Structure formats: structure tokens, C-alpha cells
Amino acid sequence: KKKPSIFLGRVSRCFEPHLNVYIASQDRNLAELIDRFVEDFRKTGAPIVIPEDNAEENVSSAVLPSCSDLFVFYKKCLVQCAQLSTAEPLVQLAGVFQKYLREYSNRLLVANMPKTSSGGGGALSSLLKDTEIKLSVEELGITCCLLSTAEYCLDTTQSLEEKLKEKVDSPLAGRISLTEEQDSFHGVIATSVQLLVQCLESACDPALTAMSKVHWQNIEAVGDQSAYVTAIALHIKQTVPVIRENLVSTRKYFNNFCLKFVNSFIPRFITVLFKCKPVGMVGAEQLLLDTHSIKTSLLALPSVGAAVQRKPPPGYTKIVTKGMSKAELILKVVMAPHDHAEEFVKSYIKLLDDPDAGNFQKILEMKGVKRGELYALLDVFKAQQHKGNASGGAEESGSRIRKLERLIKKNF
Numbered sequence: 001k002k003k004p005s006i007f008l009g010r011v012s013r014c015f016e017p018h019l020n021v022y023i024a025s026q027d028r029n030l031a032e033l034i035d036r037f038v039e040d041f042r043k044t045g046a047p048i049v050i051p052e053d054n055a056e057e058n059v060s061s062a063v064l065p066s067c068s069d070l071f072v073f074y075k076k077c078l079v080q081c082a083q084l085s086t087a088e089p090l091v092q093l094a095g096v097f098q099k100y101l102r103e104y105s106n107r108l109l110v111a112n113m114p115k116t117s118s119g120g121g122g123a124l125s126s127l128l129k130d131t132e133i134k135l136s137v138e139e140l141g142i143t144c145c146l147l148s149t150a151e152y153c154l155d156t157t158q159s160l161e162e163k164l165k166e167k168v169d170s171p172l173a174g175r176i177s178l179t180e181e182q183d184s185f186h187g188v189i190a191t192s193v194q195l196l197v198q199c200l201e202s203a204c205d206p207a208l209t210a211m212s213k214v215h216w217q218n219i220e221a222v223g224d225q226s227a228y229v230t231a232i233a234l235h236i237k238q239t240v241p242v243i244r245e246n247l248v249s250t251r252k253y254f255n256n257f258c259l260k261f262v263n264s265f266i267p268r269f270i271t272v273l274f275k276c277k278p279v280g281m282v283g284a285e286q287l288l289l290d291t292h293s294i295k296t297s298l299l300a301l302p303s304v305g306a307a308v309q310r311k312p313p314p315g316y317t318k319i320v321t322k323g324m325s326k327a328e329l330i331l332k333v334v335m336a337p338h339d340h341a342e343e344f345v346k347s348y349i350k351l352l353d354d355p356d357a358g359n360f361q362k363i364l365e366m367k368g369v370k371r372g373e374l375y376a377l378l379d380v381f382k383a384q385q386h387k388g389n390a391s392g393g394a395e396e397s398g399s400r401i402r403k404l405e406r407l408i409k410k411n412f
Contacts, residue, residue: 019081019089023096026077030100033073037066038107046112048141051245051305062141062246063149070104071156078160082167090168094176097164101157101181109146109153109188113195114139132205133198137242140199144246147192151250154185193253197260200239201268207231208268211290212275216283217368225293226286233297241305258302258316266323269294273327274359278368279334288331295324326352334366338373341380348381355385 047062074097081093114135135143161178168176207228214226247254276287297304298320302312311317329351338344348360360381364374 019085020092022081022084023089023092026093027096027099030073030096030103033070034100034103034107037064037070037104040066041108041112046142046145048138048145049242049245050137050141051241062145063152064108064145066108067104067149067152067156070100071160074160078163078167086167086169087172090164091172091175094164094168094178097160098178098181101153101178102184104153105150105181105184105188109150109185110191112142112146113191114142132202133195134202135195135199140196140239140242141246143192143195144243147189147253148247148250150185150188150192151253154182154189157182157185189253193257193260196243196257197264200235200261201264203235203239204232204265207235208272212272214276214283216276216279216287219280219283219286222282222285222289226290229290229293229297232294236297236301237304240301244302244306255302255313255316258312259319262298262301262316262320262323265298266320266327270323270327270330273330274362274366277366279366280368281335284331284335288328288335291324291327291331295320295328298324330363330366333363338364338367338369338377341377342384345377345381345384349384357381357385 041064046064049062077093077097081090157178161176161182164176164178165173210231211226211228214228243257244254247257273287273291276283279287299312299317302316303309333348333351336344336347348354348363352359354360357378361374361378364377369377
């Protein structure tokens with residue numbers, strides 16, 4: 001095996017004390033590059049996909065072209081510096097990389113989040129205030145583009161950190177960490193997903209408000225689904241395809257959006273359902289039909305408007321089925337006669353298995369039960385709960401005694 005030359009590295013080490021000039025030069029170049037990226041975005045905006053009905057699925061998510069340009073520049077700098085020195089100058093270069101990753105995150109991603117209908121501040125401040133969020137189709141596309149770009153930056157930053165630690169002298173590897181920069185990109189992704197969720201929630205809120213204002217005790221016949229259900233289905237059809245087509249290559253974040261939306265929407269729907277009071281028998285039947293229609297829309301949400309229908313992830317289907325089935329069971333309890341208090345309470349406990357007396361009272365109010373009768377039913381419910389707890393406690397105590405007896409027999 002040929003021995004390495006005794007001159008290997010000696011010439012480049014002569015330049016190490018002066019490589020700060022090189023580092024400063026790359027700092028200036030990157031500052032100019034970021035300024036150019038900002039100006040390019042101002043002129044051309046973000047590449048987005050506008051889906052068409054039954055069009056072929058897009059094959060890739062749009063990301064800002066500048067993100068790949070940034071990391072190509074980083075790669076060239078890293079190769080050049082590693083040829084000259086793998087000691088302190090490379091650590092300094094890593095610091096410059098960190099600086100401009102933060103600049104890119106703040107000036108290209110966070111700064112370009114769509115402004116919301118609240119009028120002041122960007123998306124993040126509106127999310128913190130939980131204000132109404134309305135986004136146009138273009139703004140939905142921009143949000144998805146920024147999310148996809150943040151994911152690309154996150155993955156590439158992780159690879160960059162590994163490559164820097166691989167190139168730098170071993171004793172210095174511990175001084176290189178791009179964790180904060182990765183956290184910044186994680187933050188952009190989380191904000192983007194939450195912004196998309198709140199946009200669809202805000203679109204559906206007027207329909208839920210309309211649902212709560214219907215005089216359900218005056219409904220005389222069950223018809224087609226109510227107008228508020230049609231409105232919710234329309235908002236889903238208008239919003240979800242735009243998000244899906246712009247997040248094709250980041251499918252996990254589209255799935256994440258779907259899960260976050262139903263996890264937020266279903267509890268809201270049940271809260272509004274409790275506000276529909278009093279409800280007549282026919283009104284409850286109409287609400288049951290509407291609830292089933294909304295359940296169907298939510299189950300189809302991930303593939304709505306797509307040319308190719310895919311089965312949603314099992315976890316998503318499970319959440320929708322469980323949540324909306326609870327709403328259906330609430331209505332079935334509302335429709336059940338309460339002439340025999342104990343039977344009614346047993347039926348409620350069997351169907352909903354909810355020990356919360358507050359929720360039981362809400363159902364009684366939905367039924368329009370008079371005050372005196374309501375308190376009597378609450379007393380029966382509490383008695384049943386106490387009886388069930390005592391029975392459960394006795395069974396648990398008996399189980400502990402049997403385990404102790406078996407342990408004693410085993411040891412003696």
C-alpha cells in the first residue's frame with residue numbers, strides 16, 4: 001500500500017490562519033443570495049397547483065426553487081473549505097450556514113405566510129389569537145408550497161449536519177449542531193398545517209351556527225339533508241383538493257391535515273349538537289340523517305374531487321367513525337322514550353358509556369324534559385353511577401384477594 005505523501009495537508013495548513021477571509025467572503029455571498037431570493041419571491045411568487053375536476057393527479061409538490069439553489073451553494077462551499085481545512089475554519093463555515101438557514105426560514109418562509117382576515121400580523125399571530133382565517137385558493141397553494149419547502153429544508157439540513165460532522169476533524173464534531181435550524185423548519189411546517197386546518201374550520205363555522213339556530217322542535221317531516229350539511233360538504237370540496245394537489249410529495253402532512261381537521265371538527269359538531277334544543281322526534285330524525293351525511297363527507301374527505309379514489313388511512317377512518325357514531329348515539333338517546341326512568345338511564349349508559357352527569361343533563365335538555373322531571377332523572381343517573389362504581393370496586397377488590405390467595409398457595 002502506497003504511503004501518503006509527507007507533504008499532504010502541509011501546504012493547506014499554511015493558509016488556515018488566513019481562511020477567515022474566505023469565510024467572510026462566503027458570508028457576504030450568502031447575504032446577497034438571500035436578498036436575491038427575497039426579491040425573486042416578490043416578483044414571481046410561489047409555484048402552486050390549481051386542481052381541475054377529475055384531472056390527473058399531480059406528481060410532485062411545488063417547492064420554492066431558491067431552497068435547492070441555497071443547498072447547492074452550501075455544497076460547493078463545504079467542498080472548497082474541506083479541501084483547504086477540516087479544522088476551525090470548517091466549524092466557522094458551519095456557523096455561517098446556520099446563520100443563513102435561519103435567514104432563509106424567517107425571510108422566505110415565515111415572512112411569506114399569507115396574511116389573514118383579522119387584518120393585523122401574519123398567520124402565526126392569528127393562530128395564537130384563534131381568530132377567523134380565510135384564505136383564497138392562491139393563498140392555500142402558497143401555504144402548501146411553504147410547507148413543502150420547509151420539509152425539503154428540514155431533510156436537507158439534517159443531511160448537511162451529518163456531512164459537516166463527517167468532514168470536520170473528529171475532536172471538533174461536537175461543536176457542530178443544526179438542531180435550532182431544524183426546529184425552525186419544524187415550526188414552519190406545524191404553523192402551515194394548523195393554518196390550513198383553521199381555514200377549513202372557519203369556512204364551516206357559519207354552517208354550524210346555522211345548525212344551532214334551526215327550530216328543531218318545529219320540524220314536521222324528514223327531507224333531504226339540511227342546507228347547513230350541503231354548505232359543509234361544499235367547503236370541503238372547494239378546499240381539500242387544492243391542499244391535496246399541492247402536497248402530493250408530502251403526503252404525510254396532507255394526512256396530518258386531515259387528522260387534525262376531523263379531530264377538531266367532530267368535537268365542535270357535537271358541542272353544537274347539544275345546543276340544538278329542544279328537539280322534537282321528527283327534528284331528531286332529521287338531525288340523525290344530517291349527521292350520517294356529514295359522516296359520509298368526512299370519510300370521503302381525503303379523496304374528495306380526485307380522479308383516483310384512495311382508501312383513507314385506517315387511523316383516519318377509525319377517528320371519524322368513532323366520533324360521528326357518538327353523535328348518532330346521542331340522537332338515538334334523544335329519540336328514546338324516558339317514561340321509565342331506570343330503563344332510560346340504563347339505555348343511556350349502555351349506548352354512550354359516559355359517566356359525566358353534565359352531558360346526561362344536556363341530552364335531557366335536548367329532549368325538552370321539564371325541570372322537575374330532569375332533576376329526578378339526574379338523581380336516578382347518579383344512583384346508577386354510584387351503584388356501578390361500588391360494583392366495580394367490589395370486583396376489583398375480589399380480584400386482588402384472589403391474586404393474593406394464588407400467591408400464598410404458590411409460595412407455601
